Amino acid sequence: MNFQNEKIVTTLTKIHPLDLSLTLDCGQSFRWAESDDGRWHAVVKNKSVFAEIQGDDLLIYGDDDEAFWRAYFDLDRDYNAICNNLSSDKWLNKAIEAYPGIRILKQEPWETLCSFIISQNNNIPRIKGIISRLCCLLGDDLGDGDFTFPSAEVIAQKSVEDLTPLRAGFRAKYIIDAAKKVTSGEVSFKKIASASMDEARAELQKISGVGPKVAECALLYGFGRVEAFPVDVWVRRIMQELYPEGLPEVTQGVEGVAQQYLFHWRRNVENPFEV
DNA sequence: AACCAGGCGCATA
DNA sequence: TATGCGCATGGT
Numbered sequence: 001m002n003f004q005n006e007k008i009v010t011t012l013t014k015i016h017p018l019d020l021s022l023t024l025d026c027g028q029s030f031r032w033a034e035s036d037d038g039r040w041h042a043v044v045k046n047k048s049v050f051a052e053i054q055g056d057d058l059l060i061y062g063d064d065d066e067a068f069w070r071a072y073f074d075l076d077r078d079y080n081a082i083c084n085n086l087s088s089d090k091w092l093n094k095a096i097e098a099y100p101g102i103r104i105l106k107q108e109p110w111e112t113l114c115s116f117i118i119s120q121n122n123n124i125p126r127i128k129g130i131i132s133r134l135c136c137l138l139g140d141d142l143g144d145g146d147f148t149f150p151s152a153e154v155i156a157q158k159s160v161e162d163l164t165p166l167r168a169g170f171r172a173k174y175i176i177d178a179a180k181k182v183t184s185g186e187v188s189f190k191k192i193a194s195a196s197m198d199e200a201r202a203e204l205q206k207i208s209g210v211g212p213k214v215a216e217c218a219l220l221y222g223f224g225r226v227e228a229f230p231v232d233v234w235v236r237r238i239m240q241e242l243y244p245e246g247l248p249e250v251t252q253g254v255e256g257v258a259q260q261y262l263f264h265w266r267r268n269v270e271n272p273f274e275v
Numbered sequence: 276a277a278c279c280a281g282g283c284g285c286a287t288a
Numbered sequence: 289t290a291t292g293c294g295c296a297t298g299g300t
Contacts, residue, residue, distance in 0.1 A: 121295040123284055169281025174297080211297050233295070278300085288291080 010060040010069050017079055019101025020053055026264050028105055028221045030115050030128045031135075031149070044072070044108070046140065046148045074103045074224070082254050083261075089248045092258055094272070095265035102260050104226055109189045110182060111149040112222025113204070116214045117174045133166045134175075155179035174209025181207050193223060200225070220256040229255035238262050241273070 024032035024040050032042040032051075039050040039061070049062035060069050070076055083100070087093040118134075119127045131149075138150035138158070156179040163172040181187040187207060192200045200223070204215040213230055220228035229247075231239070239247075242262075251258040266272055 117297095119295095120297060121280095122282085123295070125285090126283055129283090167282065169283095170297085171281080209297060213296055280297100280299090282295105284294095286291105286293085288289100 006061060008062055008064050010064050010066050012058040012060065012066065012069055012073070012075060013056065015053075015058045015073070015075055016056070017083070017101040018053070018058060018073065018075070018103055019099070020051060020058075022099055022102045022264065023073070023105065024051075026102060026260065027124060028217075028260070029107060030119075030124070030131050031111075043135070043139075043142065043146050043148055046142075048142050048144065048146045071106050071224070074106055077103075077226070079103060079257075082257055086250055086254070086258055086261070088250055091242050092248070092250070092261060095261040098269055099261065099264050102264060104224075104256055104260060105221055106224040107222050108149070109192075109218070109222040110152050113178060113182075113207075113210075113214075113218040114149075114152075114155075114175060116217040116221070117178055117207075117209050118168060118171055119217070120171065120174075120209070120211075120214055122171075130166050130168045130171075134163075134168075137163075137165055152179040152182040156183040171209065174207070177208040178210065192219075197225065197227060220259075226254050226256040229259050232263075234263050234266055235259055238266050 020040055021034075024042075029042075032040050035041040035050065039052040041048070041050050043049070045063060045065070045068065047063050049060055051061070052059050058069075058073065058075075063069070083096050087096055115127070115131055118130050135147035135149055138154050139147035141147055155175060158176060158179075160172045160176065163175065166172065168175065178187075182189070187203055192203050195203060197219070200219055201212070201215045204210050204218055205212070210218075213232060216228045216230035219225040220230060247255060247258065
């Protein structure tokens with residue numbers, strides 16, 4: 001454990017609702033893990049950081065950039081208002097009541113894009129493994145077993161063979177294509193940040209290996225676009241079972257938030273549809 | 276249009 | 289211990 005972490009603390013107030021476990025371990029992020037002392041640990045901003053809820057506050061150890069963390073945890077979006085509104089729908093109400101406090105993270109765009117390329121046709125334990133090996137192989141060593149997420153510039157110089165140790169399978173060539181296009185500016189994060197949803201989707205899908213699902217995940221979890229709506233096998237199931245006519249109108253503009261609650265609920269509740 | 280690619284976690288047997 | 293299933297995208 002790094003003692004420097006204990007000296008640098010950001011205290012974030014007015015955080016409710018926020019459940020760290022649900023938010024950090026619900027499939028939107030792959031690098032946070034619960035440490036022995038019950039805090040959550042990850043490498044973010046190329047620093048080893050710890051997070052915990054203390055009373056009504058969220059404490060970040062290891063970094064003092066308050067504005068960054070407010071954005072990262074989406075603390076200035078009024079989730080009480082959003083969830084109250086979504087709760088007018090019967091099923092969303094059940095989902096939100098079952099797992100309150102899930103928030104959409106705004107993670108670093110490159111890490112998010114690369115992670116969701118790796119996530120395709122894959123399960124969470126293995127996604128975490130591949131990402132962990134990627135950071136270990138090409139990231140900077142921070143000590144204590146922590147590595148930064150390798151930059152697009154570093155990955156762009158690698159070959160598919162170089163990535164063999166990741167055991168990423170056919171995704172290796174996609175990772176490299178993404179790194180090259182991001183590094184060259186052919187795919188511009190700056191452009192995506194200010195573009196319309198459709199333009200942003202198209203920009204991301206210039207990358208080989210980025211289809212609708214991966215693009216939507218990158219926009220939702222890496223660019224703060226809460227109107228993005230990733231449809232994976234679970235969400236497709238939910239749509240068929242509950243919303244064959246499409247999402248209810250209350251989700252307009254916050255489809256991604258609705259998706260996250262429905263996804264978690266459908267995966268974790270035993271009998272979701274019993275009254 | 277159906278199939279496979281590179282694996283591997285997981286459930287079931 | 290073995291067997292089948294699921295998993296997003298691109299290419300055949």
